[in-house]
Amino acid sequence: MSPKTLYDKIWEAHLVHEAEDGTSLIYIDRHLVHEVTSPQAFEGLRLAGRPLRAPDKTIAVPDHNVPTTPDRVNGIENEESRIQVEALDRNARDFGVHYYPVNDIRQGIVHIVGPEQGWTLPGMTVVCGDSHTATHGAFGALAHGIGTSEVEHVLATQTLIQSKSKNMKVEITGKLGPGVTAKDITLSVIGRTGTAGGTGHVIEYCGEAIRALSMEGRMTVCNMAIEGGARAGLIAPDEKTFQYVKGRPHAPKGAQWEAALAWWKTLYSDEDAHWDKVVTIRAEDIAPVVTWGTSPEDVLPITGRVPAPEEFKGGKVEAVRRSLDYMGLTPGTPLSEIEIDTVFIGSCTNGRIEDLRAVAAILKGRKVKEGLRAMIVPGSGLVRARAEEEGLAEIFLEAGFEWRLAGCSMCLAMNPDQLSPGERCAATSNRNFEGRQGRGGRTHLMSPAMAAAAAVTGRLTDVRDLM
Amino acid sequence: MKKFDKLTGIAAPLPQINVDTDMIIPKQFLKTIKRTGLGVNLFDEMRYDDDGNERPDFVLNKPQYREARILVAGDNFGCGSSREHAPWAIADFGIRCIIAPSFADIFYNNCFKNGILPIVLPQEQVDILMKDAEKGANARITVDLEAQTVTTSDGDTLTFEVDAFKKHCLLEGSTISG
Numbered sequence: 001m002s003p004k005t006l007y008d009k010i011w012e013a014h015l016v017h018e019a020e021d022g023t024s025l026i027y028i029d030r031h032l033v034h035e036v037t038s039p040q041a042f043e044g045l046r047l048a049g050r051p052l053r054a055p056d057k058t059i060a061v062p063d064h065n066v067p068t069t070p071d072r073v074n075g076i077e078n079e080e081s082r083i084q085v086e087a088l089d090r091n092a093r094d095f096g097v098h099y100y101p102v103n104d105i106r107q108g109i110v111h112i113v114g115p116e117q118g119w120t121l122p123g124m125t126v127v128c129g130d131s132h133t134a135t136h137g138a139f140g141a142l143a144h145g146i147g148t149s150e151v152e153h154v155l156a157t158q159t160l161i162q163s164k165s166k167n168m169k170v171e172i173t174g175k176l177g178p179g180v181t182a183k184d185i186t187l188s189v190i191g192r193t194g195t196a197g198g199t200g201h202v203i204e205y206c207g208e209a210i211r212a213l214s215m216e217g218r219m220t221v222c223n224m225a226i227e228g229g230a231r232a233g234l235i236a237p238d239e240k241t242f243q244y245v246k247g248r249p250h251a252p253k254g255a256q257w258e259a260a261l262a263w264w265k266t267l268y269s270d271e272d273a274h275w276d277k278v279v280t281i282r283a284e285d286i287a288p289v290v291t292w293g294t295s296p297e298d299v300l301p302i303t304g305r306v307p308a309p310e311e312f313k314g315g316k317v318e319a320v321r322r323s324l325d326y327m328g329l330t331p332g333t334p335l336s337e338i339e340i341d342t343v344f345i346g347s348c349t350n351g352r353i354e355d356l357r358a359v360a361a362i363l364k365g366r367k368v369k370e371g372l373r374a375m376i377v378p379g380s381g382l383v384r385a386r387a388e389e390e391g392l393a394e395i396f397l398e399a400g401f402e403w404r405l406a407g408c409s410m411c412l413a414m415n416p417d418q419l420s421p422g423e424r425c426a427a428t429s430n431r432n433f434e435g436r437q438g439r440g441g442r443t444h445l446m447s448p449a450m451a452a453a454a455a456v457t458g459r460l461t462d463v464r465d466l467m
Numbered sequence: 468m469k470k471f472d473k474l475t476g477i478a479a480p481l482p483q484i485n486v487d488t489d490m491i492i493p494k495q496f497l498k499t500i501k502r503t504g505l506g507v508n509l510f511d512e513m514r515y516d517d518d519g520n521e522r523p524d525f526v527l528n529k530p531q532y533r534e535a536r537i538l539v540a541g542d543n544f545g546c547g548s549s550r551e552h553a554p555w556a557i558a559d560f561g562i563r564c565i566i567a568p569s570f571a572d573i574f575y576n577n578c579f580k581n582g583i584l585p586i587v588l589p590q591e592q593v594d595i596l597m598k599d600a601e602k603g604a605n606a607r608i609t610v611d612l613e614a615q616t617v618t619t620s621d622g623d624t625l626t627f628e629v630d631a632f633k634k635h636c637l638l639e640g641s642t643i644s645g
């Protein structure tokens with residue numbers, strides 16, 4: 001047999017049909033659904049009088065629109081958001097899918113809930129009408145975002161029409177330095193390859209520094225594969241993966257567990273597998289980074305300075321001019337002198353318990369800089385409960401952070417948590433696009449520890465100075 | 468879904484790179500539970516100022532481009548979120564074809580579900596079409612999907628690649644496409 005990549009193996013295990021031109025039909029093991037990209041798909045099924053093909057493989061949770069303030073138990077004030085969440089309530093009930101409604105403690109961001117509940121398992125195909133589905137790749141699952149028409153297709157048939165992507169290997173060798181995290185890895189990769197660097201490819205992340213990451217860190221890395229343009233990100237499962245999965249509510253048990261484990265252990269890229277593209281980065285060369293522009297590829301070490309448009313080539317020159325103008329930044333300014341107004345900690349990139357622990361480690365005994373708005377939005381109700389048990393929530397409140405309920409919140413600002421024009425935010429989310437966190441809002445992406453450090457000093461800060 | 472075979476129309480130039488789906492249709496318009504009516508909010512934050520007035524210098528607000536049917540754009544068009552609201556808004560505005568050096572994967576796929584043809588051409592050829600588009604309303608570009616050609620207003624013909632199955636789906640107006 002010819003050597004295969006992990007992606008090749010998962011693809012082949014799910015291939016239902018392949019046409020001559022390469023157009024393929026693949027089977028989908030898990031379909032995650034949220035309120036924003038699904039109403040039109042369910043409506044389509046209703047109009048066609050079709051049932052759901054596999055309701056037991058479909059998991060729904062409202063996250064994008066939900067308020068994260070405690071008063072949400074009394075209902076959602078914004079009418080359009082309420083209608084969308086109510087539509088999901090009704091669709092979940094009518095079509096009989098697994099559902100975690102707003103007031104269920106297990107509710108949270110769909111990409112945090114899936115792994116937490118054991119829905120995401122190695123070797124699976126996972127889709128969701130959301131580009132950050134890439135997150136689930138951390139388990140060695142082929143996971144990617146789809147559009148609403150495809151959501152409807154999967155609801156109706158449990159299959160998806162796809163063409164196979166190319167294989168790209170991103171290897172991170174060596175060991176990370178102090179204060180450098182999974183977020184710095186994933187941002188640095190995008191900084192190196194660009195937001196279109198992975199287009200048409202599925203990325204497998206490997207190497208010593210990736211192996212050393214916890215499952216949560218690996219989720220952070222894969223989460224942003226899409227920002228690098230890739231269809232999906234993957235990490236081969238190992239003992240850490242199996243330990244993480246074991247005992248979760250929907251993970252296999254008993255004999256099924258043993259059978260699954262035997263298969264999972266075959267999920268790695270063969271020694272001589274063919275790669276269409278290879279990128280290697282030394283972990284020692286990765287510093288704590290921040291973004292300075294309006295594209296996730298605009299990444300620099302915190303010790304750097306705002307670049308000038310002339311330092312770039314082609315269409316990027318104009319793009320940098322535009323983004324510096326939007327961001328209100330002058331070339332040559334040290335990044336660590338940029339003052340911020342707001343800190344947002346949360347999202348499917350960095351809303352898990354280890355992220356919150358990292359934040360607490362910096363905040364302990366310190367205060368949020370006066371006048372700053374600072375908020376922590378846990379990724380799920382269970383993450384929130386855990387943080388309270390561990391005493392992290394106290395540290396956050398003591399420091400002057402708001403401590404919210406679970407949801408996407410200011411990652412995309414569809415709920416009331418938004419930036420005002422010109423407001424500058426240190427954020428642990430994944431997109432710094434114009435207007436992403438609110439019209440005219442200015443976003444700097446970074447790790448949770450870096451965001452905590454910024455909250456303390458009121459400016460972008462090298463977390464190593466506070467360690 | 469509308470069929471796509473041949474299209475002759477005004478092309479609007481949008482030379483920016485990395486146009487993301489948040490720019491194409493900002494999140495405040497994702498609260499709809501319908502697919503229609505998003506055209507007025509296409510490129511909302513670039514098209515209107517904070518008071519909701521049109522910004523006269525944005526390409527689709529210029530008199531000569533209001534009826535644009537084709538968009539000529541920069542590299543990595545449609546990156547970011549998987550929201551199909553982006554092609555819904557583009558189609559609702561009346562644009563049926565986007566030409567760029569590259570597209571983000573999910574957006575590219577979503578276009579075919581909505582009767583929009585995304586065409587990938589090398590940068591030099593996109594540059595030619597960009598210049599053509601900048602001539603305004605007199606410069607009409609023709610796109611022929613069957614023949615896989617784009618013809619400039621000067622009559623120069625460029626050919627493009629498209630996957631056979633996706634082409635078939637657009638020609639037939641079928642939504643079952645990859």
Ligand code: SF4
Nearest residue numbers: 132347348408411412
């Ligand atoms: S947290 Fe942000 S990126 Fe993640 S699913 Fe929600 S909106 Fe999307």
